[in-house]
Amino acid sequence: MRVTLRDVAERAGVSAMAVSVVLNGSGSRKVTVTAEKAERIRQAARELRYQRNNFARAFRQGRTGQVAVVFQNFGRFNLHSSYRADVMNGVMDALFPHDYTLSLCPKLMRSGDADFISDGRFDGLLWCRPDLSEASASTLQHASIPIVMMHAPPGTVLGVPTFCADNDGAMRRVVSHLIGLGHERLAFVIDPVSEHSVEGQARAEALRSAVRRAGLPEPDLIVLDTDHRILGEYAKPDAPHTALVCFSDELAGFVLRSCERLGTKVPEHISVVGFDSSPLCETTVPRLTSINQPVERMAFDATTHLLALVRAAEGEEQANAVTSTLYDCQLDVRDSTGPARQ
Secondary structure, X not given: OOOOHHHHHHHHOOOHHHHHHHHHOOOOOOOOOOHHHHHHHHHHHHHHOOOOOHHHHHXXXXXXXXXXXXXXXXXXXXXXXXXXXXXHHHHHHHHHHHOOEEEEOOOHHHHOOHHHOOOOOOOEEEEEOOOOOHHHHHHHHOOOOOEEEEOOOOOOOOOOXXXXXXXXXXXXXXXXXXXXXXXXXXXXXXXXXXXXXXXXXXHHHHHHHHHHHOOOOOOEEEEOOOOOHHHHHHHOOOOOOOEEEEOOHHHHHHHHHHHHHHOOOOOOOOEEEEEEOOHHHHXXXXXXXXXXXXXXXXXXXXXXXXHHHHHHHOOOOOOOOOOXXXXXXXXXXXXOOOOOOO
16 A cells, blocks of 8 residues: 555654655745654655655646657657657757656547647657648647647747758759759659658658759659559669659668669669668668758757746746747768769
């Protein structure tokens, strides 16, 4: 049976309020506990093996010490990509020094229950790669806890801070690099899940915009599911594209492996570009040209801002409630891009 404050108070011969002051650092400021009485309380607690109920304490204080990280589709940690690990490292580096607990919630928004976000289980929420409907955007906008989004362009949800790659600038660098190699027919490659994410749509539009500015034909959109046979078409002389720009390094890695299996040579037949410039790029064959997105720093900054909002909501400090941070992304040129096939 759990030992309570009252049990300790009875053993020490003091009030429960005095026990709370000594053991929990809470209680009425009017209660004064002498050094002798405090030691008696601690001795009683040791004898009874009293353990503080942090859940009850959190309930009284109106805080849980927990921050949730929500992925629309977390999947699993993958040997072929460091993206998820980079996000989690950034989040943990921001949270753990301040004694916050991390809750990973991949299905929070899929439940269809808007109350999950504001039902008191979390002090704040970091949402990565959101897939927004009108209903979920309204839920985020009116949530009773601080929320920050990562991988969402500025203004995605009114009043919700965002931390995102400068997709427009990134795609301009990609298009400039490919034009310099003689490429004119491009396609954007994305997986079915990312196709519906806010950043997936923003990144596709950024490529279209960069291509239009360069005066090239509109790029096609290729949604690459489990069937990769379309990649075998690029070994033929009449292939529809000369370069594929992929949503992520993870997807680009799959593209490279499928091209090798189907007899399509990279970059001789088709050039391939990834996004993240993760350590994976140095292990692929050929090494992957990719946009360098500082994922770990983005996650750290987003989580640090979220904690500032949490403390501001608790009256501990001031914080800028609304911010939109874009991260400049350079292009790391490796071996997967080359002169366009004539």
